[in-house]
Amino acid sequence: MSVQERKQRERADRERLIVAIARELAEQQGWDAVTTRRLAERIEYSQPVLYSHFNGKREIIGAVALQGATELAAAIRNATSKADGPRERVTALAQAYLDYAARHPAVYDALFQLDGGLPYAQEDTPEPLKDAFASLQETLADVAGDTVHPGMFTEVFWASLHGLATLTRTRRLLPADAAERVELLVDRLAVL
Structure with missing residues (x-):
């Protein structure tokens, strides 16, 4: 392995560490707790090193969002691949x-609530979001x-899911009725 390859690998490892620590802090204490100073302390690198990877918190949020988009896509595909029939898949x-959304609220916020500097629904939308x-x-x-x-x-169905996720998380909807809401959404929107 060349020196350049080793440096690239080390850089990629640091970026993954920064994203992992930011995500951990956000999930434990909320996004307000994620500051460049706290991240630098937790990863044991200086703030300038952190800034050499990300141009501030906004880009870190974007990196967490991209990671979350990949995970969300995998979770959806995994769940739908195990279901038989259109109704069951939906x-x-x-x-x-x-x-x-319930298990990863900070990541969900990075994806859909916070400004991570990512373009949505455009030609230059990053592949994980697409x-x-x-x-x-x-x-x-x-x-x-x-x-x-x-x-x-898909946009309308997604918007409905987003509304359910957000309103349930903020306790505007009773969690006990979650399954019934999903059933109603599927019955009313999906042509089965």
Whole structure:
């Protein structure tokens, strides 16, 4: 291994460490607790080293969001691959999405609530974000019906899931009715 390859590997390792620590802090204490000073202390590097990897907290949030998009897509695909039939796949998709949002609230915030400097729904949208949307559309296109574009149907279904995730997390909806809400969403929106 060349010196340059070793330095690149070390740099990539530091970036992963920064993202992992930021994510850990955010999940434990919220995003307000994630500061460059605290991150530098936790990773045992100086703030200038941290800034050599990320141009501030916004880019770190973006890196966490990209990691989360990859995980969310995998969770959705895993759940839908185990389900038989369109209704079961859509229900599994909805449940996987809501479970991910509940288990990883800080990552979910990085993805959909905070400014991580990432373009959404544009040509230059990063691949992990496109893939997360594709993981939804792969299942939802089959139940969109003939009168609506599958992409638009996916956006509306996703917006509904996002609303359920957000309102449940902020205790505006009773968690006990979560399964019934998913069933209602699937029954009303999906053409089965």
